[in-house]
Amino acid sequence: xxxxxxxxxxxxxSPIHRLDPRTKLVLGLALILxxxxxxxxxxxxxxxxxxxxxxxxxxxxxxxxxxxSRSAAVIPFAFLVTFFRVIPQGKEGLVAGAVIGAKAWLSAxxxxxxxxxxxxxxxxxxxxxxxxPQVLVLILSFMYRYIxxxxxxxxxxxxxxxxxxxxxxxxxxxxAMAGVAxxxxxxxxxxAERVYQAMLARGFEGEVRTLNPLRFSTADLAFGLASALSxxxxxxxxxxxx
Amino acid sequence: xxxxxxVRDLHYRYPDGIEALKGVSFEVEEGENLGIIGPNGAGKxxxxxxxxxxxxxxxxxxxxxxxxxxxxxxxETLREIxxxxxxxxxxxxxxxxxxxxxxxxxxxxxxxxxxxxxVKERVKEALKAVGMEGYESRSPHxxxxxxxxxxAIATVLAMAPEILVLDEPTANLDPVxxxxxxxxxxxxxxxxxxASHDLDFVEKICDKVMVLNSGKVxxxxxxxEVLSDRDxxxxxxxxx
Numbered sequence: 001x002x003x004x005x006x007x008x009x010x011x012x013x014s015p016i017h018r019l020d021p022r023t024k025l026v027l028g029l030a031l032i033l034x035x036x037x038x039x040x041x042x043x044x045x046x047x048x049x050x051x052x053x054x055x056x057x058x059x060x061x062x063x064x065x066x067x068x069s070r071s072a073a074v075i076p077f078a079f080l081v082t083f084f085r086v087i088p089q090g091k092e093g094l095v096a097g098a099v100i101g102a103k104a105w106l107s108a109x110x111x112x113x114x115x116x117x118x119x120x121x122x123x124x125x126x127x128x129x130x131x132x133p134q135v136l137v138l139i140l141s142f143m144y145r146y147i148x149x150x151x152x153x154x155x156x157x158x159x160x161x162x163x164x165x166x167x168x169x170x171x172x173x174x175x176a177m178a179g180v181a182x183x184x185x186x187x188x189x190x191x192a193e194r195v196y197q198a199m200l201a202r203g204f205e206g207e208v209r210t211l212n213p214l215r216f217s218t219a220d221l222a223f224g225l226a227s228a229l230s231x232x233x234x235x236x237x238x239x240x241x242x
Numbered sequence: 243x244x245x246x247x248x249v250r251d252l253h254y255r256y257p258d259g260i261e262a263l264k265g266v267s268f269e270v271e272e273g274e275n276l277g278i279i280g281p282n283g284a285g286k287x288x289x290x291x292x293x294x295x296x297x298x299x300x301x302x303x304x305x306x307x308x309x310x311x312x313x314x315x316x317x318e319t320l321r322e323i324x325x326x327x328x329x330x331x332x333x334x335x336x337x338x339x340x341x342x343x344x345x346x347x348x349x350x351x352x353x354x355x356x357x358x359x360x361v362k363e364r365v366k367e368a369l370k371a372v373g374m375e376g377y378e379s380r381s382p383h384x385x386x387x388x389x390x391x392x393x394a395i396a397t398v399l400a401m402a403p404e405i406l407v408l409d410e411p412t413a414n415l416d417p418v419x420x421x422x423x424x425x426x427x428x429x430x431x432x433x434x435x436x437a438s439h440d441l442d443f444v445e446k447i448c449d450k451v452m453v454l455n456s457g458k459v460x461x462x463x464x465x466x467e468v469l470s471d472r473d474x475x476x477x478x479x480x481x482x
Contacts, residue, residue: 121341121381141341148383149335194336197296201329202401203321203353211348211358 006144009062010119015219016060021118021126023220027227028114032107034234040099042241045234046106052230053109062116070116071108078104120144122214129214138208146191154184245312246272246433247293247327247405252307254288254299262288263299264457270405270433270450277448277465278437281479285457286437287332290409293435294327295320310405325354328398328432332410334382334390343369343385343393344378350401368400369393372426388419392426399430406432412440441480445469453478 010017016024031049038045057067081104082097089096115123124144127137157180165172247270254263262285270276280286291297292308295315301307306314310326313319331337340346344365351364369375372392382390391411398406411427412420420443427434427447438444444451444465451468453460455478461468468474475481 119379121345121379124341142339144341145339145382146335191336194331194333195339197291198329198331198337198339199349200296201294201324201331202350202397203324204349205321205353209352210345211352211361 006147007115007118007120007123009066009116012061014059014061014117015223016056016117018217018219019117019223020214020216020220021122022130022214023216023224024114024118025123025126025130027224027231028110030228030231031110034231034238035103035106038103038234038238039241040096042238043099043102045237045241046099046102048230048234048237049106050109052227053106053113057113060113060117062113067109067112067116070112071105074104074108075101125210125212125214128210129212134208142195146188149191150184150188153187154180157183244272245269246274246310247435248309249289249292250305250307250309251301251303252289252292252299253301254285254292254297256288262457263292265302266454266457266459268452268459268462270435272404273431273433274450275434275436275448277444277451278435278454279439279441279444279451279478279480280437280454280460281439283456284454284478286454287409288457289454290329290407290435290437293405293407294324294329296329325401326403327405327407328401328403330394330398330406330408330411332413334387334394337394337397338382338390341381342378343374343380343382346382346393347397347400350397354401364400364402365396368396371399371430372396373422387414388416388422391415391419391423395426404433405435406430407435409437410439411436412438412443439480441469441475453480455479 031052035046035049054064057064078097078101081100082094085093085097085100087093118126121141121144124137124141127140128134161176161180165176249269250267252263252266253261255261266285266289268276278286278289288297292299292315293310295308298315299307306316308315310323313322315323338346340349347365347368348361351361356364365378366375369377372395374389374392374396377385377389377393382393385393395406395408406427408427411423415423420440424443424446427436434447436444436448448465450463451465452462453468453474460478461471461474472481
């Protein structure tokens with residue numbers, strides 16, 4: 001079965017795609033930190049952040065509608081936050097909620113942009129080089145490899161169930177879902193055992209060794225400096241409005 | 243010809259008490275291709291997992307049951323044994339666990355402690371041997387089933403083993419994929435041990451065939467002899 005990939009568009013070529021994953025990871029996190037630290041009164045600075053992200057997006061040649069629809073996934077959550085701000089605080093809460101919503105959406109946009117310009121395996125290599133604990137990198141790596149295998153398995157079970165069931169109602173679906181989740185867990189557990197056997201069969205002795213071909217280029221330096229300066233401006237604005 | 247693999251009176255009981263192997267013995271000469279056939283649940287996969295020490299059974303008199311190139315399969319020899327015996331699992335989704343083809347094929351050589359240049363060379367050679375050059379940066383889940391199977395074989399070839407062990411290599415392959423796999427296996431000079439239900443495939447690749455049923459060896463001998471023994475095949479649920 002075909003699924004849309006986590007890192008769709010990450011295989012096209014652009015100046016942004018060619019940057020070292022570490023540059024993009026660090027800058028993405030720095031941008032999110034900046035957004036989090038931005039005081040509410042400094043909301044015009046959010047416009048600057050949006051502008052920066054749009055420039056990167058245009059340079060990356062990733063279709064803007066894709067970025068917008070992917071990052072829109074956080075809006076329901078942001079809406080909830082806004083909702084609970086508006087109820088006790090009224091109009092003032094509305095502004096606070098809107099700012100929180102905008103920050104959340106911009107952060108999501110930054111991450112979607114990161115994943116759409118960096119193939120996931122390279123992102124993992126970047127995390128590895130940035131000294132993220134190996135266990136976490138491995139967990140993410142297995143997740144990336146097996147999420148669609150598991151999804152396929154779940155879809156097959158759902159079909160098998162649906163073909164034997166006439167006139168389903170939501171309660172029956174719900175109960176069947178619980179069964180599917182249980183069986184899926186057991187199957188994943190068994191698969192994990194077989195994967196581990198396959199690792200042992202190729203000489204795995206507990207220590208994961210990898211080759212890491214990542215190299216910084218001058219483009220990384222240029223992009224990193226430009227971005228760091230822009231983020232610096234955002235910090236100054238934030239301090240000024242505090 | 244020298245004996246490369248010897249199994250003597252191998253027994254194995256799963257932790258749940260089921261006795262999967264009840265005294266299996268056979269020998270394989272260097273360069274020979276042995277087919278292991280038998281119905282579902284005969285113990286084929288369990289037996290294969292013993293050949294590189296993933297599972298460790300016992301023999302009734304307490305001596306070592308599995309010998310590779312004159313070395314017993316024990317905890318101390320595992321590293322050497324796993325280099326000598328390359329095991330290709332039935333489901334390539336189990337065998338290919340890395341985010342890219344390159345990393346998967348490099349996994350074995352890296353575990354052998356080779357230096358980066360040697361690892362890259364091994365990966366290149368192995369992918370070339372299975373006709374999958376240029377797929378290095380692809381993700382295994384973007385490959386077709388036949389391609390996954392070939393890469394799975396490459397991951398083992400990259401360790402330069404002397405014995406190739408394949409569990410149900412033709413399972414789920416389409417006819418062309420099956421034919422390509424046959425050509426590929428024929429082109430590899432290794433000693434091969436192939437467990438399969440696919441009698442036609444076994445007949446075309448193997449010189450010797452062993453019939454396994456309920457954890458016991460029912461027969462072993464030249465391929466044409468065993469595969470033409472109708473009564474034997476019926477008894478082992480391999481023919482109607």
